Amino acid sequence: MAEIVEAPVGGEEATSAQTRLPFESADSLLVVRDLVVHFHTDFGVVKAVDGVSYSVNAGETLAIVGESGSGKSVNASAVLGLVPPPGKVHRGEIIFQGQDMLKLDDQRLREIRGNRIGMVFQDPLTSLNPVFSVGAQVSEAVQIHEGLARKDARERATELLSIVGIPRSRERFDDYPHQFSGGMRQRVMIAMAIAMKPALLIADEPTTALDVTVQAQILDLLGSLQQEFGMAMILITHDLGMVADQADTVAVMYAGSIVEYGTVDDIYYRPLMPYTLGLMASVARMDQARSGRLRPIRGQPPSLIFRPPGCPFHPRCDYAREVCWQEQPELLEYDQQHLAACHFAGNLPEPIRKDEP
Numbered sequence: 001m002a003e004i005v006e007a008p009v010g011g012e013e014a015t016s017a018q019t020r021l022p023f024e025s026a027d028s029l030l031v032v033r034d035l036v037v038h039f040h041t042d043f044g045v046v047k048a049v050d051g052v053s054y055s056v057n058a059g060e061t062l063a064i065v066g067e068s069g070s071g072k073s074v075n076a077s078a079v080l081g082l083v084p085p086p087g088k089v090h091r092g093e094i095i096f097q098g099q100d101m102l103k104l105d106d107q108r109l110r111e112i113r114g115n116r117i118g119m120v121f122q123d124p125l126t127s128l129n130p131v132f133s134v135g136a137q138v139s140e141a142v143q144i145h146e147g148l149a150r151k152d153a154r155e156r157a158t159e160l161l162s163i164v165g166i167p168r169s170r171e172r173f174d175d176y177p178h179q180f181s182g183g184m185r186q187r188v189m190i191a192m193a194i195a196m197k198p199a200l201l202i203a204d205e206p207t208t209a210l211d212v213t214v215q216a217q218i219l220d221l222l223g224s225l226q227q228e229f230g231m232a233m234i235l236i237t238h239d240l241g242m243v244a245d246q247a248d249t250v251a252v253m254y255a256g257s258i259v260e261y262g263t264v265d266d267i268y269y270r271p272l273m274p275y276t277l278g279l280m281a282s283v284a285r286m287d288q289a290r291s292g293r294l295r296p297i298r299g300q301p302p303s304l305i306f307r308p309p310g311c312p313f314h315p316r317c318d319y320a321r322e323v324c325w326q327e328q329p330e331l332l333e334y335d336q337q338h339l340a341a342c343h344f345a346g347n348l349p350e351p352i353r354k355d356e357p
């Protein structure tokens with residue numbers, strides 16, 4: 001088993017990078033600096049998150065986009081103080097409303113998770129308890145966090161179910177999760193997440209398990225609740241197409257690092273590096289007539305134990321040149337608040353592999 005060498009959290013290394021991040025402002029609700037999360041396994045050290053920095057402003061949405069295994073969900077778990085063992089935060093700062101989350105004890109973290117940060121996960125069926133009615137589960141969340149009496153909690157839970165679009169919420173209060181469709185179960189999870197009107201909602205692949213029509217409804221619901229409650233949101237997804245209407249800023253993750261970061265318009269209309277281009281080519285876009293078929297990115301994401309040398313995307317990149325497997329590109333600002341980690345960002349050479357006809 002690999003030896004654990006831990007750098008101090010919030011120590012000298014973490015605090016040395018105090019330059020202002022892109023999009024960071026006096027209004028920033030969450031600032032994550034140089035976050036490193038490793039999992040020490042019998043096979044080696046999985047570098048799930050490797051020096052990630054970003055900020056989220058009050059009321060805005062940051063989309064974190066990447067294929068599975070890119071580190072986007074582990075990054076969210078770290079913000080919530082929920083990195084599963086054997087994972088460990090090795091370095092970094094997670095400043096939420098002025099407090100470093102990595103320095104808080106478990107009780108304080110639980111309070112913040114319930115009251116100021118809400119969470120919605122991919123699979124509501126595994127998040128809901130099958131032996132309790134949906135109403136009882138929402139009531140319990142309300143009772144724990146608002147300290148309401150049982151009868152008042154039931155009223156509040158019914159109201160929340162109605163807010164998230166459960167029809168006949170009073171009648172359906174005593175139904176069990178299996179009596180709800182996937183979309184309705186996700187609405188129940190959202191009701192619990194917004195019960196305390198959190199300042200930040202983290203939605204981790206909230207629509208992946210749902211069919212396309214329901215996906216759009218859930219995204220619309222999240223957008224309207226965000227407006228109503230003035231929440232900020234971190235929307236984690238593998239689908240770049242999903243974020244176009246929702247996000248203000250987008251961070252593209254690959255192999256544990258952010259490889260492109262900018263406004264949604266920059267990422268969508270002016271992508272700088274080939275991985276983002278690949279993500280764009282692999283999703284349907286409503287704003288463009290598409291004649292050809294969608295093109296998935298060839299190959300597989302790399303192992304997070306044995307990352308390729310140089311640019312970790314080089315084995316899959318159609319534009320890779322010698323420098324790409326020799327030197328790892330830094331995440332640099334190419335345009336105002338538009339960053340990319342690519343030796344040829346914004347100035348790509350001829351592709352070596354052309355599109356198939």
Ligand code: SF4
Nearest residue numbers: 311314317324342343
């Ligand atoms: Fe491709 Fe090279 Fe840019 Fe990496 S640095 S994305 S391999 S062109």
